[in-house]
Amino acid sequence: MKKFATVDPEHFLWQTNLGIRSEVKDKEDLESLQKRFNHTEGLHIYQRMKGCEWNDETDEIKSWRQSSYDGEDFLALDTKTWTWTAAKPQAFPMKHTLDHDQAFMTYLKFYHTEICVQNLKKYVNFGRDVLMRTDLPKVFLLQKTPSSPVSCFATGFYPSSATLFWRKDGKDLHENVVHGEVLPNPDGTFQMTVDLNVEVTAEVEGKYECVFQLSGVKEDLVTKLERRSILSNASDEDNVKVIVGTTLAVAAVILAIIVIVVVAIRHKNKEANYDPAADEDGT
Template sequence: TFFCFTVKHSLKNLVTGSYGIPIIPDFVGVLLVDDIQTGYCDSSQKTFKIQHDWAEEILENDPQQKGYYNIKCFEDEPNKFRQLISSLKGGSEGFHILQRIDGCELDENTGEVAGVLQYGHNGEDFLKFDLKTLKWIAQKPEAESIQQKWNADVAKNNYYKSSLTGICPQWLKKYLDAGKSSLQRREHPSVSLLQKTPSSPVSCHATGFYPDRAVMFWRKDGQKVHEGVDPGEILSNNDETFQMSVDLNVSSPEDWSRYECVFQLSGGDEHIVTKLDKTVIRTNWEEKNGEIKTAD
């Protein structure tokens, strides 16, 4: 059994406005392409900074997009966030954090596009835009008055739909094409079998893979094993690749030849199959005169 990964790409803008927190700028905007920070702006600077050469070229050749981000970073959005925070805090002091995420997600397999536009306030859901009804949905009582006001602006809500499902995917495709070598990078791991002692579980360990979307599991006679299996988390390596392990408790030595470890990376049909073989297991113990001794 192999997994069919749904490969999705995304372009998202994360915007944060704050009040009463002196250690951070009162306005921050971040552009993410496939969750990789690609652009940045805040209230302490006057230009939208691009953080990768392949993205810089796109903005230089697309005045519409460059102008969009400059307006969003230094004109429209900061003022909108200040007004919203002012209305939320009323006459009270204390801190306030208002966040917004907007953008789109593209399914590489089906071509389907999903848009997202929502606000959070002090770490909780606040307002969400429904692309089917083109209506704002209040997720806290204090958002209801804003919901009514925004739902009355039909023209702007229609613009949000065309922006999230039309313009955003076009921009995303440009970034994916320009940054293909970075964004669509695929690296397969080296896979090893490890065991601490003869009675310990056998660990199938994969390291050096990219991206961090992968699955690894044990099979017995071609069927995925669920009992006696302990899957580990995907962890980061120092070289920007990843590692993971999955442990197996083997009941009897004569069954070993029936097991194999399978690794599969997102976005590819290739898979790495490693047969459970005592002769290739790496250990830190050795057997002498019938006794098990652990190496120092």
């Protein structure tokens, strides 16, 4: 954006002036809405949102413009019919006025079909290095216990527009599958999980696979379900049991050797102190 500001400073000046004018208009609208809702005191919020979406492959354009009062829908523009929709009774007077304001409607059509899209293309072009960045994740198979669902965990991917799902014999699975939400990581990347409720046996190994797909990347990231690939608390516990059992066995062998050595030493000492005459006279 710093580079953009240097190349096209007039654009940022225009946006700044637009924001100043919008602030004045929003205050006027908020005061008007407070009267219509009969709100004489307290904190109230008026919000307006406008935007557009451009598909660079099909050149299809979608746009929207809507407003809300105290967090609830108030008024929206249908950009297909170019008419206003009132979500509250208090919005009908404003809808009636806007529907008959042909000059303003002409400006809205020009803005949503031309200006908004031109700005969007500018932003994409100048921010391409950041906006078009793609980072593939690290994928892990996790399982708490042998009877727990197998969780496919993908972390470190960017952008957030990704899908993660289980597949069996090449077909997407929808049953016994639970999808988690896309969550942010502290470093700005994202993570997500998808759980599969299945008993991991030798018969099912290799038949199931976790598939990760990232927007902008053609190839899928596939992780096959194999017992040796699963990270599990139960596996750690089993390893601890094996280590403890081995340690105890070694300790028992060492103890037995020590006992044998002690007995041998005592027996040797006893032979060294043996007096044949004492045995002969019966003492």
